[in-house]
Amino acid sequence: MDDGEPLPSYEGIAAAFAKAKAKKEQEEASGLRARTGDAAAANKQGEVHFKASHNILVAFFTWILLLHVLGIYLFTSGFLLTRLVLDEKSECDVLPFGTPESYKPGSSEKGCWHPKTFEKAIVIIVDALRYDFTIPFTPADTEKAHHFHNAIPILYETAAKQPNNAFLLPFIADPPTTTLQRLKGLTTGTLPTFIDAGSNFAGTAIDEDNLVAQLFNASKRIVHLGDDTWHALFPGYFEPNLTHAYDSFNVWDLHTLDNGVTEHLFPLLEPANTGKWDVIFGHYLGVDHAGHRYGPDHPAMTAKLQQMDGLIRKMIKQLSDDTLLVVMGDHGMDAKGDHGGESDDEIQAALWMYSKQKLFGRSAPAFNTPPATAKDRPVPQINLVPTLSLLLGMPIPFNNLGAPIEEAFIGAKGDNYQNLAVVNHLAASQLHRYQDAYAKARGFDEKTRASSLSLWTAASDKWKALSAAKKPTKAQFQAAYTAFSAYQTETLSLCRSLWARFDVPRMLNGVTILVLTLVILALYARSIESDRVELTPALLSRGGIGTVLGTLVGGGATFAFPSLAGEHIIVYSTGMGGVLGAATAFWYIRRRILSPIPNSVWGWTSLIFTVALSGGFAANSFTIWEDEILLYFLCTFGLLMMLSSFRQKNAIDRALGIYHSVLFIVLTRLASFSRLCREEQMPYCKSTYYASATSSTSASWQLYIPYAVAFLLPTFIRTYYKGTSSHQGSAVLWIDFALRFGLLLAAAYWTLDAADDGEWYPGYSEMLKSTKVIIAQITLAIAFAFGYSTFSWAKPLLSIESKSKGTTSAPVISNGGTSSITILGYANVHGSRYALLITIWALAVFLVEKPMGAGAIGIATWQIFSLFEIMDTNKLSDTSVGPVVLGLLGSFHYFKTGHQATLASIQWESAFIPLRTIKYPWSPVLVILNTFGAQILCAVAVPGLVLWKQPPKKKGLLGDVAKAVSTHMLFYAVINLATTMWAGHLRRHLMLYRIFNPRFMLGAAVMLVVDAVVVFVGLGGTRLSFLSVAEVFGWVEGLGRAKEGRFRASHL
Amino acid sequence: MSTAAPTKPRAPATPIDILSNDTAKLYTHIHPALVLSLYAYQFRSIVADPVPALLNTLLPLAALQIGYVAVCLPPTGSGTAAGVEKKRPGEKKKVVEGGIGGKIIPAFLSLVLSALVATPILTATLVLFGAPVTTHHFHTLLCGAHISLLSTLPLVYVHGVDGHTWREVVALLLPIDEVYGGMIGTVMGAWLGAVPIPLDWDREWQKWPVTIVTGAYIGFAVGKLVGGTLLKGKKIMFE
Known part of the structure; x- marks a missing residue:
């Protein structure tokens, strides 16, 4: 005062x-106040x-807040991969490559983009059906048979003995190998990421184009039996009277759900009831639960697999000629019976398709026997979507990244390359349309997709030559097929690198920044002896200078080596510069630092x-x-x-x-x-x-x-x-x-x-x-x-x-x-x-x-x-x-x-x-x-x-x-x-x-x-x-x- | 609780020594083993059906504890108030003077006080720390009773009901001895006993209040041992 x-x-x-006031005057009078x-x-x-x-x-x-942001940003960008969900849907009467004049719009009656092969389909998911469960195992000195071996032989038997009726292939899941993420992949044909940006955060319902929605929109009657995850993903798509969902979380219960599926599935296969539905999705969880509870090498697993074997035999018996039967695992399981990650055992599931008609073929006679291990002729799980879509006469969902499975389209003789070229042209064109839309929405430059674009051009040229030719040869069809396949493979690996891979260096660098910032904060908070106000200027100035220098160094490095991931380097060097600057400041005031204990x-x-x-x-x-x-x-x-x-x-x-x-x-x-x-x-x-x-x-x-x-x-x-x-x-x-x-x-x-x-x-x-x-x-x-x-x-x-x-x-x-x-x-x-x-x-x-x-x-x-x-x-x-x-x-x-x-x-x-x-x-x-x-x-x-x-x-x-x-x-x-x-x-x-x-x-x-x-x-x-x-x-x-x-x- | 007149300077509290006869010296080590054996023997039935089993275990535990304090510990007033009684003969004399009546009565008094005063307080504490409010009342009460018999009974026996001392007990101001160590060990054991409850191991023994009681029993034995040997005479410092 x-x-x-x-x-x-x-x-x-x-x-x-x-x-x-009076006091104040008094105080002043008495000399109390200055x-x-x-x-x-x-x-x-x-x-x-x-x-x-x-x-x-x-x-x-x-x-400090800035350092926290940098650390979290780096970690998150390596960890939470995001994918933009596009709203576009494929339509039955719009072909993916621009409609030629001669084209008559297809219909879901005959097949939209391609004549359909089957009227109906039964898709059975045996959760966690690993590929090696399905192939015969001969005990040797080195390895004895486990409980999961030779318990479900039906798939292999049919595929080996009747190659034109059935095929069995390794079915490779994209991690994370959790059922929810897998079902998304199996129905949309795309790769899972944690955040599908644009989708509704609050709910899990799939709002991008998918096979179930296409079937539903084509007025197909869809029945679902089993795991209730489907209802979270596809609310309202299933026939309410025939559908029966069961709680999927109780992994201790091996039988309630499976028995429920069986109980409701077989009546539908009776000739009197086949008119009530078009597609059945049945999802058995017993194998998965047996794995979680006991692990694969346990008698309970044998019993469960044998039960599945019997059920499939029964289905085959009751199957009508126009119906496709698919049995697959959505993922595998590790040695303990758990899954979620990306180890071989977790991603290697089995896929088996069966039909009473002789429709399936192999490109070489040696392939008639199913692969001995999951390393041979594997099929990515996303290939199921285009395959099923085309077999059932549906358009391929807009976001699909997969390719039609060769065995399903090559014909019983194994030489129908014309059909293969046509279906691959369809799938690749849809993929190309999707990639264009995605690049536009995300603002990608051409550089990122240069390799895939050049393959597209090459494949399109081959297709044009083919169309121009009066009587294209088998070799020409085969070449076109190979070219479109190459394009699809390249695009898929591009998308995978963008979406579905943890970027471990980024994560580690993010954690490094967070750890070092934590050390700075801990020293500042608990180990400084004197008044923090006096010491903060030194910390701030050196930390700040370090930050700026770090940014400059990072920027310089990016400029000098444009091939490096620029923003990663700049963020990391900024953070590390700041931390180093602060470290010199702590060294400067080291006498005032106490033990942090x-x-x-x-x-x-x-x-x-x-x-x-x-x-x-x-x-x-x-x-x-x-x-x-x-x-x-x-x-x-x-x-x-x-x-x-x-x-x-x-x-x-x-x-x-x-x-x-x-x-x-x-x-x-x-x-x-x-x-x-x-x-x-x-x-x-x-x-x-x-x-x-x-x-x-x-x-x-x-x-x-x-x-x-x-x-x-x-x-x-x-x-x-x-x-x-x-x-x-x-x-x-x-x-x-x-x-x-x-x-x-x-x-x-x-x-x-x-x-x-x-x-x-x-x-x-x-x-x-x-x-x-x-x-x-x-x-x-x-x-x-x-x-x-x-x-x-x-x-x-x-x-x-x-x-x-x-x-x-x-x-x-x-x-x-x-x-x-x-x-x-x-x-x-x-x-x-x-x-x-x-x-x-x-x-x-x-x-x-x-x-x-x-x-x-x-x-x-x-x-x-x-x-x-x-x-x-x-x-x-x-x-x-x-x-x-x-x-x-x-x-x-x-x-x-x-x-x-x-x-x-x-x-x-x-x-x-x-x-x-x-x-x-x-x-x-x-x-x-x-x-x-x-x-x-x-x-x-x-x-x-x-x-x-x-x-x-x-x-x-x-x-x-x-x-x-x-x-x-x-x-x-x-x-x-x-x-x-x-x-x-x-x-x-x-x-x-x-x-x-x-x-x-x-x-x-x-x-x-x-x-x-x-x-x-x-x-x-x-x-x-x-x-x-x-x-x-x-x-x-x-x-x-x-x-x-x-x-x-x-x-x- | 702080009713003691602050004017009178009090002698600083000293750790409790067990009685210096051979029986006491021997039995003080046998006692925790007996308590643990009792619990181990009852463990299966406690897990199977906690309420009757815990109730049935209560009486043997009380008997063991009374036996322990009567055999091993100096009852309240027998030298603690007068400061350190270093002379062995003097101490012995007092014990002899007290006779059986001088031990059994304070022992039963401590049993009554543990049952009637400490048990409700400990049960209330359990509820405050998250024990179910609407269900499992007898489970919680019996858990409180077990903790109380383990922790409080010997303390009441050696310290009586002096308000000042009890303020020091609660404030962790007493020097550590095997009785005080047993109390602290019981409480910390019960505290740690809550750790496995949330784990998803689906074990029967994870049910309320098995882990808490188990922790209390183990904590009692460990605390009593450590308090009587390693940490004896040490004081707990907050700053």
Whole structure:
């Protein structure tokens, strides 16, 4: 405070200020207040210094965020390969190569692009039918017969004895060899990737062109029996009366599903019933389940395969002449009977086709015997789609990458190269059309596909020559066939390299950046001895220079060697440059680096619990049950904090600490009743988040929860402010009125929403809709517009009380004359000021969570304040426990707000809470606020851990905030690194796409969101809060030695 | 709990020594083996049907524990309050003075207190840590009872019901000895016992509360051993 400026701070707080003014004069009179110009200049300097330090901190953490982005980008681009899904569909009467004039449009009656061979088809999938199960095995000295050998001989027998009726070939799956991904490949003819960009995230239904949809659109009646995965992929395509689906997840049950398929399949083969269907898809799971449960080398596998053998024999017997019978495995199994990866045993399935007519042939007599191993004459699984399409007279699906299978089209004599050339021309033309459309949509340049384009030109030339010739020779047909095959093979390998391969170097480089950034963050957060504010400039400048140099080097290398993958090199060298720069900075300040090994029970527990949680993500069970584990960990920390409170010598600290620790545990347990179970948790979990396990609307009793929070939460927060007499000034207006009103509006929103959903007032739907949207907008305006302006301009929550000398027993601040003054709220001036920001964000998150989640957010807010008290009474604000517990708390409430580590649990509808249509960027922001609301709230609270109950002039407070913030970032960085490494390491795991991959994506997304929030909201709020406090108390550095003895703060 | 008058300076707590007769010295090592054998013997039936089996095991466990404290430990008031009683003859004298009544009564008192006070508190803690609320009530209660008999009974026997001491017990401020080590070991064992529950091994023994009780028994034996030997006299430091 100085004379040069017009009494800056005290005007705002009405009542206290008159007194304050008088006091101020009195203080000045008694020489208590600095009045010299020196102090004014020093104070100004202090402010400039603070702002500069703060900017550097923000820049430093943004730089860490950048490194995180680079690391995740590199890993993701090598791991989550994406493919654009095109909407185009092939049509029956439009040929893929431009319709010649002479062409009469085909029909699904006779065959669309090519005359059809079969009227009907029975496609039997024997899940996990490995190729070597089907071929005869002669025991030798070197290897004895296993249980899976010679148990299903029918396929080989027919193919070898009646080569014109049947053929058996190795059927090579594209990894990932999981049933869902395989079914996609087997019906669309394309390669699977984790994210088919453009498809609907929330559902699994296939929306690109596929064989089932083509059959359906041609009014074929399709029957499905068995594995219910088909229904997730093709909802509504199957004949409802004849179709029977069974649960596919119970791998312990070997028979229910198989018996169900058999029971419903054979009646359909009776002559009386064959008119009811055109195509049957039967999917047996027993072999797969026997593999998962017992492994392939087990009597159960023999029994299962023999059962399949008998069934196929029975099918052959009942088969009509115009029906094609296909039996195949969708993937194999490894030695333990599991699958999902890309080892030989997992990808080598068997394909067998059978017909009563003599239609099939071989290009050489030696091929009449099926291949002895899966290495000979293998057929890629995508070849099934064009083969079946053409045999059944369907157009080839638009996205197909496969080629017609030679044996099915070469004719019984094995010399019909004309037919082969025609069907391959069709398939290749469709492929070419697709490639053109894809390149256009994705913006590929010609260079990437140069090799395949040149093969296309060569093949087209051959075809033109053939068409021009009056009587083309067999050799010409054969040449055309070979040329189109070459084109298809080349294009397929091109697509495979683009879509279906993990890019391990990229993944490793990404992980390297993440590991090194983690080391930097860990050293910064826990191993620096002195004030972080002093050391950050060195780290930032060297790290920044390193980053720029790295980019330049990477850019130079790309320029010098254009053949290298440019963006990969630039990203990697940028990241590594930054890390190296920071390493030199750490070397420079090496004397101030302490051992990173924890030296207290708090350091150890923070470390152990973070590492234990991260390690657990390597196991699918621990990943599935993360919500319960977090409950367990949080209660354990609550218990530890209670034990620590018992150790406190000061009786008040002890009682408060015990009370708040117990409260923290009880609230954690209370929140845990809000659950949304993931599929894998069944049947040990009961969802309570919605009205029932199968609904996504709240029960009516749940609508009371937000009201309860609206009435109680502001009152509870007030008690935390009252404890230090900080409940005054702007806090009264904000907490008691604005916050409560906002919470009530949010509660009203959910009531209106339920009224609208449940049609409580039919006819008023439109009115309800617009009212609720307006209410939501007002709530957000209260939070962000009103709340932030209050937070920005509020004075510190202080008032001054004067008493005549001698009468007071209250904390005496200064004895200037005949009276003493007491500054109410002094003890928690930083904390009370900053914590307003937490309540602002709590209100915003509260609105976007459903009623049950709103209750969880209310509890989370309460827990945050309890945690502040625990940190204060146990003197833990300097330790890592606070930021780590907030990390656990945020992760815990993520689950309690109706989320899981699955894509399906994203609540997309939250985009429409304050909006009626999708609006960028607001809709994604709202979904993020809904999804990561709990983590965001806890991240905002991190500076509060340090600031709660700190006297205004404590030195190095900004550095302490930086320490807490970096520790919080460190927690999420460890989780992210662990989930990233597990996902990369377990990329061949059966559960990759169901469990590890979603958890990795969650970990990465949370880390980036928390990084951004903690830096821009948390540190940003700290700046506003500090500026406001300093307006009253001046800057610590600026006041230097004069500050001693000015105030005697006592613990209010 | 903190009812002790703070004005009187108290002697710092000292680790509990087992009685210095040969029987005590021998039996203190036999006891954990007996407890573990009892549990191992009952394990199959506990896994098969936890409630009756745990209930049936409770009585033998209580008997074993009472036997242990009566044979091996100094009952409350027999020297701990007066500070370190280093002289062996003095200690022996007290024990002799106490006689059988002086041991059995505090032993039964500790049994009653463990059953009536510690069991509900521990059961509530189990529920707070995630034990089912709506089902498995007897499972959880019996689990709490077993933990309580293992951890609390000997502690009550040697420390009595002094509020100040119990505040120190909860605050982990007492020096470690085999009784205190047994308590800490039991609790940590029970805590670690939760780890295998979520694993998808589909084993019968993963059912509630078998792993927790198993962890508690093993933890008791380990804690008692380590507390009585390796860590004896050490204090737990938080900072």
